[in-house]
Amino acid sequence: MAIAEAGSIPVIDVRTIPRMERHPRIFAMVDGLAPGATFVLASDHDPRPLHYQLEMAFPTELTWEYLEQGPDLWRVEIGRNDGQGCDCCCGSH
Template identity: 40%
Template sequence: MPLVTELNLTPTSSCGCGGTHDQLPELDARTIPHAIRHASIHGVVDSLRPGASFVLVAPHDPIPLLAQIADRHGEAIAVEYVQRGPEAWKLKLTHA
């Protein structure tokens, strides 16, 4: 049986229009199995269209992941810390 993991990316709006309204979608990495966590996050980052953003919720300061994102995307992905621990780190990632 294949492993199916829900990424828990909250929708941008309840109406389904794809608009951002007042909240950004959040990807809670704490719910993704460790073995596929970085690959899952890279998939979301890779799919961001210019101007799009999401909030990554991580169980720790994701410095190694941020280095990987910088290696892959250079300055195309801007990162802004929204919350720094202690139970979760929240980072806003935006495709420039």
């Protein structure tokens, strides 16, 4: 199964999803995130290009935190900002 639960945080393991279906499924998961919610993405490579795509599609809306960085497994926690306060670079608003 491509989506599992790790405690209360969903995990999507793209290694089990056909390559052409990966980004559409990830974007669907992001679209469904409630404010403050997160999920973990597991991949066999650094998903940096995905990060750039998500930043373009959801500017300032998402968080991205590496939990593990290879060489065989990359895990990233992706979340939707809760909408409280400023998420800009200065963090002072």
